[in-house]
Amino acid sequence: MSATGGVAGGGAGTGYASIFVQEDVSTAEVDRLEAVHAPLADSVRDLVAATIQTCVDEDEVREVRAEVDALVARLRARRIDGPAGVRYNAEGRSWSWGNAVVGERNAVAPPLDVVRDPDDLVHAETVLGVQYEGPPGMVHGGVGALLLDHVMGVAASARKRVTFTGTLTMRYVRATPLGPVRIEARVDREEGRKVFVVATLADPDGVTVEAHGVFIVPSWAVTDA
Numbered sequence: 001m002s003a004t005g006g007v008a009g010g011g012a013g014t015g016y017a018s019i020f021v022q023e024d025v026s027t028a029e030v031d032r033l034e035a036v037h038a039p040l041a042d043s044v045r046d047l048v049a050a051t052i053q054t055c056v057d058e059d060e061v062r063e064v065r066a067e068v069d070a071l072v073a074r075l076r077a078r079r080i081d082g083p084a085g086v087r088y089n090a091e092g093r094s095w096s097w098g099n100a101v102v103g104e105r106n107a108v109a110p111p112l113d114v115v116r117d118p119d120d121l122v123h124a125e126t127v128l129g130v131q132y133e134g135p136p137g138m139v140h141g142g143v144g145a146l147l148l149d150h151v152m153g154v155a156a157s158a159r160k161r162v163t164f165t166g167t168l169t170m171r172y173v174r175a176t177p178l179g180p181v182r183i184e185a186r187v188d189r190e191e192g193r194k195v196f197v198v199a200t201l202a203d204p205d206g207v208t209v210e211a212h213g214v215f216i217v218p219s220w221a222v223t224d225a
Ligand SMILES: CCCCC/C=C\C/C=C\C/C=C\C/C=C\CCCC(=O)SCCNC(=O)CCNC(=O)[C@H](O)C(C)(C)COP(=O)(O)OP(=O)(O)OC[C@H]1O[C@@H](n2cnc3c(N)ncnc32)[C@H](O)[C@@H]1OP(=O)(O)O
Pocket: 006, 086, 096, 099, 102, 149, 150, 151, 152, 153, 154, 155, 157, 162, 163, 164, 165, 166, 167, 192, 193, 194, 214, 216, 217, 218, 219, 220
């Protein structure tokens, strides 16, 4: 048994096929587009934080809102219909501009660079700002789970197989303060199509969340080789 790559999977009839779309565009062009759009997402992140923290007077808030609405209309002048999906080109470059964790165009996603070490430890670091608050001054538990899920998914999806999150278990050891965090994940073991992943979320003082996950290679992504 082998699993198809995340970009080459079938899935006809599953509802998933449409998210893996091949595009005839060079890697250089994808990189160039990202260099244009990622800074916009950065600025919108700043806008979200400023919206939370601002203490300007009410008239100023109303004026800023009108300006933001005008900007939204400009961006929507030409747009895709629906989600950005996961796309790939003939060179094997894939991109998922709307992804909730790593989407280069997604201001909701904290900027997260996911790195795979030669020993298959997958890790990522980011700084969680006021947009990610749950308990006062602390990271929302669901945000921690979001980041862990993604980094664990990358660990499980080694060698380009596609896996979906089946079951995630989180143990919140202590509250995570807003600020710098590090996520680490690695495959613990595999049983058939099930990939068991262990992971941690940590602040500079150590682990705050421990996670266990079962990631599944979907039946539709399996080919007999
Ligand atoms: C894949 C998304 C791609 C996104 C790409 C994004 C960005 C690109 C960047 C990097 C890409 C790299 C990695 C991806 C990164 C992040 C991953 C994020 C992951 C997600 O955010 S993903 C969304 C949430 N996720 C779902 O939306 C799943 C909905 N669901 C299903 O799609 C099916 O339900 C499925 C496929 C789970 C199973 O379906 P199936 O038909 O293939 O499996 P089947 O029933 O045959 O079971 C076979 C064996 O798995 C056991 N089993 C079954 N289900 C289980 C479960 N839930 N928990 C534990 N064990 C389970 C059975 O007990 C049996 O075990 P046994 O063999 O021992 O009997």
